[in-house]
């Protein structure tokens with residue numbers, strides 16, 4: 378039996394298999410990197426649309442903390458991106474609260490609260506509301522979310538008017554679909570209440586460890602990784618001090 382040609386053929390086949398697997402792995406890696414970069418770009422575009430133009434001098438995606446107030450923010454943990462200007466002054470805190478009681482399930486929001494307490498804007502990140510009814514909260518379907526909230530604050534309108542018009546407030550509802558806008562208005566108001574309670578600590582810069590500082594044990598939870606002032610705000614919100 379001629380073993381040499383069989384061996385050579387085996388080696389050639391083997392090298393093709395190894396090369397093929399390597400190529401697939403490399404393509405997968407490159408695609409993952411591209412997808413992550415695209416997602417990051419898309420999020421940055423969304424953030425920049427809800428802060429005053431030209432006032433974003435930092436990377437808000439890197440300047441982020443996590444806070445927790447399920448009662449007001451709708452989830453166990455809530456991400457907060459902070460926006461700063463050229464003078465490193467706080468411009469906005471952009472929170473990602475969850476509307477727990479959408480018509481068809483939770484709705485994820487992006488809520489920009491400027492440093493003066495007014496809203497820079499609100500956007501929907503994810504929802505399951507009914508097409509043609511509750512999905513008008515999506516900026517791609519309707520201007521409702523772009524037009525209703527900009528510039529509003531807890532003082533304008535007064536707290537009792539933070540409701541849809543049908544309930545005596547100032548916010549438009551949708552024809553035949555009041556549940557969705559009612560829930561979104563309540564969640565945005567709750568986010569403003571949270572920000573007022575957290576105060577300036579929410580806008581404080583993330584503390585960066587000095588290079589020569591002794592290494593510290595990693596924080597147990599993202600909330601503990603928040604700046605000291607934000608941690609104390611968090612503790613206050615939890616009634617712990």
Ligand SMILES: Cc1cc2nc3c(=O)[nH]c(=O)nc-3n(C[C@H](O)[C@H](O)[C@H](O)COP(=O)(O)O)c2cc1C
Pocket residue numbers: 480481506507508510511512550551552553554555556557558
């Ligand atoms: C199939 C179906 C889907 C609906 N989807 C929504 C929705 O996404 N959001 C919403 O607020 N109401 C939705 N509604 C209507 C609500 O059941 C409810 O009637 C309405 O929100 C009350 O508002 P109205 O008092 O203005 O009619 C839906 C109703 C049906 C039958």
